[in-house]
Amino acid sequence: MGKYDYTKINLIAHRFLLNSCSPQYPINIYSEISKIKNIQLITYEEWDNFLGRKIGRLASSYSPDAFTYNHPQLGFILAYNNKTSPYHRQRIQRIRFSLAHELGHILLGHFDKQGGSLIKNGSPKDPFMEKEADLFAAETLAPRSLINPYRGQNEIAKYFDISTSAARISLYYKRNYSSNSFNEDKNLFNHFKYIERNFFLHTPPRNLIRNNDFDPSLTYEFLGVIFHFCKSCHHIDIVENRNYKFCTLCGSNNLLLVSKDNYFEFHEAEEQTAFIDQEENGDMHYTKLKLDADGRLEEKCPRCENEDLRGSYCNICGAGIINKCSGNHIGSLWRPACIGHLLGADRFCPQCGATSTFLEEGLLEEYTKTKKNNLEKKTPKLA
Ligand SMILES: [Zn+2]
Ligand SMILES: [Zn+2]
Ligand SMILES: [Zn+2]
Ligand SMILES: [Zn+2]
Structure with a gap:
């Protein structure tokens, strides 16, 4: 000694x-x-x-x-x-x-x-x-x-x-x-x-687990990127000229704005939960639909597989093919929808927290469903 x-x-x-x-x-x-x-x-x-x-x-x-x-x-x-x-x-x-x-x-x-x-x-x-x-x-x-x-x-x-x-x-x-x-x-x-x-x-070290929604470079280096972390579903939204008040995946307003000023606190207090969530639920592949510059569906209609999409609605099944704010607030009153179009993975409007038309039309799956399917897929492997 x-x-x-x-x-x-x-x-x-x-x-x-x-x-x-x-x-x-x-x-x-x-x-x-x-x-x-x-x-x-x-x-x-x-x-x-x-x-x-x-x-x-x-x-x-x-x-x-x-x-x-x-x-x-x-x-x-x-x-x-x-x-x-x-x-x-x-x-x-x-x-x-x-x-x-x-x-x-x-x-x-x-x-x-x-x-x-x-x-x-x-x-x-x-x-x-x-x-x-x-x-x-x-x-x-x-x-x-x-x-x-x-x-x-x-x-x-x-x-x-x-x-x-x-x-x-x-x-x-x-x-x-x-x-x-x-x-x-x-x-x-x-x-x-x-x-x-x-x-x-x-299990691999948490920092090495890769995920679609989680750019791994974010966990290694923080180079002035600003993002929102949802404390409810642990989803991360990179800020791209949008005003985020609500999580686009689960609709919660329990968001934390992360920038270089509070990245350390985020790393210590919250970042691990995102990885633990992943370890428990497996890799999450939330559907993200491809849109063109006008916000119109660029791939075939997920509902009827129609490939010839023009205008605002699918001419075969009638689904709205531009993702918008629906104005429908789950468990609350309808309010006028926000103007403009949403992105291809948005289940909720980042401005007001209403559902997106893609979610309403069933073109995008609820995130809890994706989670559940993931778990079911994962379970047999454990046996
Ligand atoms: Zn969320
Ligand atoms: Zn000392
Ligand atoms: Zn269709
Ligand atoms: Zn809205």
Whole structure:
């Protein structure tokens, strides 16, 4: 055993995980820290707006990544930088590590030890405490008992959503310090058992799962794209000069506008749900009909297979072949329909949440039906 008290660091990390975390990895470190009463998580921008002026220093002058301030009235303020562009995957992993590292300073009692009210990330003042906080972060984000030592650092990095250099530390730690000697480690292993099984047996890392509706490049890099995430059905709509108030797939108005300013919070709080949804329901192939520049169906009529489509209606079966807002609000009163045409995958009008004419006419399937069919297709495979 070196000069670091690994046992103590592990105990504190495991206690934190057992108390607060749902058995799921990658751990959502942002939401887990948010649950702790005397810690306030804020961005550098928020620090500069609210406290920077009072205290007289801008956040970025303390540290490029994160720092913790022990405020006499407000408790621990953990400030992190979420504004460095572009939002590469590594950047997000770095924020995750910084948050866990800062949490380590707080839970390991470094504030009592050092006596001051501010701890900066990477401060050369006390390299010992910095290393302790790093070990805490490594054990929290990728606990040794959940790591298969025969897997490579890249796979571990992807699985736990940490950088490859952090994965290297975790692997080193795993190989050199057996986890059998700690009772708490066994509890942790049981706590995360189902994840452990998945990791060995093995479902692909969530970031590698591909999906029609989900551009995988979005999950790796964030290059100024703005999109809407539907908290109800987990669908993503890229904003293309449209005013989105409602989800075009399920009609819910529970939308989150994601831009570079809140991409990290989205990544930590919501992005995983989209992938978990996919894992549970299989690849979702929501029908998207091909339209021409006027919004008219460009393929054959899905209802009667008529290929000669002109005007506004199919001349064989009478289906409306331009997707529009119907004005029909499910479970509510009809209101005048919006003007203009909708896109080929729209089940609902993004402006008012009414059904689309394609959904009403049965040219597009309800998304819950697609989900159900997917599940039925998937079930025999499990037997
Ligand atoms: Zn530090
Ligand atoms: Zn939705
Ligand atoms: Zn037809
Ligand atoms: Zn409408």
